[in-house]
Amino acid sequence: MSKEVLAPSALSAGNHQANNETTVSSHASVNRRSFLKKSMITGAVATGAGLLAGGIPAFAQETNPASITQGDIDILRFLAAAELLETDLWTQYTELGGVQDSEESGQNGGSPLYTAALQILDQDMPQYIHDNTDDEKSHQAFINAYLQSIGADPVDLTQFATLPGSKATGARNVGRLTNLMNLTVDTSFWTRYRSATQNPDLDTNVKFPLSEVIVNRTAIPRTDADLVGPAHIAPFNIPDHLKAIAFTAGFHFAFIEQGGSSLYPSLAQRVTNVDVLRILLSIGPTETSHFQTWHDKAGNVLTVFDTDPVTGAKVGFRQLTTNQPESLQANLIMPEPCPFMSTKFPACSIIRPTNTTGVAMGAVKALTADGLFIGQSQDFFNTLNALATAADAAVRGF
Ligand SMILES: [Fe+2]
Ligand SMILES: [Fe+2]
Numbered sequence: 095m096s097k098e099v100l101a102p103s104a105l106s107a108g109n110h111q112a113n114n115e116t117t118v119s120s121h122a123s124v125n126r127r128s129f130l131k132k133s134m135i136t137g138a139v140a141t142g143a144g145l146l147a148g149g150i151p152a153f154a155q156e157t158n159p160a161s162i163t164q165g166d167i168d169i170l171r172f173l174a175a176a177e178l179l180e181t182d183l184w185t186q187y188t189e190l191g192g193v194q195d196s197e198e199s200g201q202n203g204g205s206p207l208y209t210a211a212l213q214i215l216d217q218d219m220p221q222y223i224h225d226n227t228d229d230e231k232s233h234q235a236f237i238n239a240y241l242q243s244i245g246a247d248p249v250d251l252t253q254f255a256t257l258p259g260s261k262a263t264g265a266r267n268v269g270r271l272t273n274l275m276n277l278t279v280d281t282s283f284w285t286r287y288r289s290a291t292q293n294p295d296l297d298t299n300v301k302f303p304l305s306e307v308i309v310n311r312t313a314i315p316r317t318d319a320d321l322v323g324p325a326h327i328a329p330f331n332i333p334d335h336l337k338a339i340a341f342t343a344g345f346h347f348a349f350i351e352q353g354g355s356s357l358y359p360s361l362a363q364r365v366t367n368v369d370v371l372r373i374l375l376s377i378g379p380t381e382t383s384h385f386q387t388w389h390d391k392a393g394n395v396l397t398v399f400d401t402d403p404v405t406g407a408k409v410g411f412r413q414l415t416t417n418q419p420e421s422l423q424a425n426l427i428m429p430e431p432c433p434f435m436s437t438k439f440p441a442c443s444i445i446r447p448t449n450t451t452g453v454a455m456g457a458v459k460a461l462t463a464d465g466l467f468i469g470q471s472q473d474f475f476n477t478l479n480a481l482a483t484a485a486d487a488a489v490r491g492f
Contacts, residue, residue, distance in 0.1 A: 165488025166370040167246045169361050170237055172454045172485035174249040177234035182271035184227035190264045190314050192224035205264040207321045211332045211340035215391040226384050233377055254474040262315040272466045275316050279308040279345050283352040285421055293432045294447040305422055306345055310407040313343040327398055338400035341411045348388035353460060354381030355445050360453040366491045393424030454482035
């Protein structure tokens with residue numbers, strides 16, 4: 095692999111971000127984070143102006159460009175793609191089930207009944223969905239701006255945003271990168287993180303049981319027809335079919351974010367430049383912050399069964415808060431210490447897996463198996479595979 099050294103360009107990531115953020119509207123008065131953010135923007139703009147007084151971005155002066163390798167760029171470009179995909183799927187969730195404000199794309203009023211179904215898991219679900227979306231948007235914007243600042247090509251997947259989205263009231267009528275309507279959710283994170291004896295990095299053949307079996311199910315209302323139907327369990331104003339859709343989303347949230355939790359530390363092991371390492375080490379734990387929240391909320395699922403009227407796909411959720419073994423019990427979500435690196439060491443509470451070999455392509459495969467890309471073009475897969483292959487070829491270079 096190449097270790098081509100790239101010189102930084104004069105582009106200022108600081109200016110780019112400040113311009114974007116000044117578009118934040120005052121409509122978000124109900125949003126605590128928006129208030130805090132707006133307070134910080136003023137400071138950021140002022141600080142940025144000071145940094146740029148000498149004509150050279152301060153961060154470029156601090157960065158040793160000789161240590162940014164082509165491998166670093168390939169890792170960042172794959173992560174930019176991953177963050178664009180995350181942004182796309184979270185935007186779909188926030189349009190229908192997130193807090194509705196002008197900060198995110200949820201400006202069409204959302205789907206109140208879908209939102210209510212999500213709130214069975216926690217009253218704060220709409221806020222968390224909104225804020226997870228906000229975070230993903232910031233991740234892709236930052237990584238792409240950083241790439242540009244070092245003279246590398248940013249990643250743009252806009253041409254592949256051609257998939258049909260939800261037609262339910264609240265969703266925007268725009269093309270999507272990801273498909274949330276035929277998901278097969280790998281819920282094995284539930285048992286993987288509570289195993290005291292198994293770590294997939296030490297035994298790649300180990301199979302962690304699923305907490306729920308979710309195959310070819312929609313996680314969002316596809317049309318308003320998904321908002322109607324009988325309810326056999328409380329709350330009775332929310333059809334059981336819609337409860338099952340919301341619970342699918344609840345587990346999908348955790349699946350997506352545990353993936354990010356592993357991806358960043360896995361790729362960080364092959365980063366060379368310290369600034370690039372800082373980016374990975376700083377974004378990665380926010381994915382884990384999301385994961386832990388969703389992990390907790392998914393545990394509030396109720397016992398409900400549903401057969402999808404469109405696809406015929408069946409799903410059954412079970413209440414996890416009471417009368418469950420330790421392998422399922424809802425409140426056992428803190429990572430259990432498990433074998434790490436070698437069984438000769440004592441067990442350690444860690445993110446798992448963090449094996450670095452082939453991790454980018456592994457992420458592509460996992461997202462593909464999730465059903466997120468059903469309907470995507472061969473060009474899309476070729477592009478994503480090329481980005482992953484390049485990232486997986488990166489070598490820590492000293
Ligand atoms: Fe992210
Ligand atoms: Fe994420």
